[in-house]
Amino acid sequence: MSCEQKQILISYSDQYRDDFYDYRIVYLDQKVLQEIPANKRGFLLREPEWRDLGIKLFKGWCNYDVHYPDPYILFFRKRVDPRIQERKSQQIK
Numbered sequence: 001m002s003c004e005q006k007q008i009l010i011s012y013s014d015q016y017r018d019d020f021y022d023y024r025i026v027y028l029d030q031k032v033l034q035e036i037p038a039n040k041r042g043f044l045l046r047e048p049e050w051r052d053l054g055i056k057l058f059k060g061w062c063n064y065d066v067h068y069p070d071p072y073i074l075f076f077r078k079r080v081d082p083r084i085q086e087r088k089s090q091q092i093k
């Protein structure tokens with residue numbers, strides 16, 4: 001399956017955040033899910049593994065959770081830039 005075909009089969013949630021992380025949910029089509037080795041389904045994927053599936057996220061994102069009943073739902077997060085946290089705390093004062 002080509003990279004362009006994979007992109008059609010992968011969808012991304014809107015980004016959301018808390019005080020420490022930005023979060024994103026990635027939904028894989030069953031065809032993409034089948035490309036994950038059976039022994040890795042339902043487990044966290046390292047960056048080279050999820051990039052090989054065609055998931056496109058900027059640097060710094062990591063797969064931190066998998067929805068166990070539905071292994072085609074992957075949860076990603078990346079640390080919020082500390083400078084943004086600093087500006088936010090200054091605005092509150």
